[in-house]
Amino acid sequence: MLTLRAEFHVHTVLSPCAELEMLPPMIVMEALERGIQLIAITDHNSTGNIQAVQKAAAGTNLTVLPGMEMQTREEVHVLCLFDHLEQAQRWQEVVNASLPVLENRPNFFGDQLLVDEIGEFVAYESRLLLTSSSLSIDEVWRQVEILGGIVVPAHVDRPANGLLTMLGFVPPEIPFPALEISRQLKPAVATVLHPQLAGYPLVQGGDAHRLEDLRGVNQLKIETPTISELKLAFQNSSGRSSRILSSSTV
Ligand SMILES: [Zn+2]
Numbered sequence: 001m002l003t004l005r006a007e008f009h010v011h012t013v014l015s016p017c018a019e020l021e022m023l024p025p026m027i028v029m030e031a032l033e034r035g036i037q038l039i040a041i042t043d044h045n046s047t048g049n050i051q052a053v054q055k056a057a058a059g060t061n062l063t064v065l066p067g068m069e070m071q072t073r074e075e076v077h078v079l080c081l082f083d084h085l086e087q088a089q090r091w092q093e094v095v096n097a098s099l100p101v102l103e104n105r106p107n108f109f110g111d112q113l114l115v116d117e118i119g120e121f122v123a124y125e126s127r128l129l130l131t132s133s134s135l136s137i138d139e140v141w142r143q144v145e146i147l148g149g150i151v152v153p154a155h156v157d158r159p160a161n162g163l164l165t166m167l168g169f170v171p172p173e174i175p176f177p178a179l180e181i182s183r184q185l186k187p188a189v190a191t192v193l194h195p196q197l198a199g200y201p202l203v204q205g206g207d208a209h210r211l212e213d214l215r216g217v218n219q220l221k222i223e224t225p226t227i228s229e230l231k232l233a234f235q236n237s238s239g240r241s242s243r244i245l246s247s248s249t250v
């Protein structure tokens with residue numbers, strides 16, 4: 001069994017709100033220096049830079065899961081996580097068909113940069129990524145499940161685009177494997193301040209837009225860094241486990 005630290009919420013320079021330092025080799029180096037062995041790349045509504053980060057991590061101890069931070073019709077942010085790039089790319093096709101055809105306004109939102117594994121500029125993503133899909137949260141959940149991925153609502157406690165703010169509750173009909181709390185919320189008081197979270201496995205995300213946001217406070221005991229093992233870990237089942245480390249210990 002492996003014991004490793006994971007950060008499930010990492011943006012690259014493809015997200016217009018991310019700093020320019022969020023380049024594949026920098027992300028990999030920073031994660032390794034901090035003792036993080038598993039990250040998910042979760043740019044807004046796009047999977048375009050995942051492969052570059054995976055290539056940058058090749059040959060290291062860092063596993064890079066393909067993901068996306070999707071904005072649903074309800075303006076809720078959810079992390080969609082997969083095992084394989086191909087699954088994420090199929091999901092991208094679904095997302096593309098559900099996004100409004102709007103151009104990014106770099107002066108207002110920021111640049112959306114596609115880069116390679118050494119961080120060299122490849123192209124601008126001209127489509128506006130910071131916008132809502134026409135898919136509802138339950139449609140997102142259903143379609144990601146069909147593709148073999150999982151949906152973890154992001155920063156559920158945050159006023160902007162958090163599930164609890166946007167919906168006011170956790171939809172009981174959707175069996176989310178875990179909910180992500182923001183780094184501002186102390187895990188010990190999460191269910192006291194937000195009783196709706198009780199009974200759900202919680203992870204904490206750095207929502208990394210800067211290198212220093214790479215926190216990796218989720219300690220996992222799993223056999224392999226795969227989606228099926230993550231599901232078991234969130235349930236603390238079959239000898240797998242997941243817990244949030246206090247910031248002072250990482
Ligand atoms: Zn978000």
Ligand SMILES: [Zn+2]
Pocket residue numbers: 009011069154207208
């Ligand atoms: Zn984010």
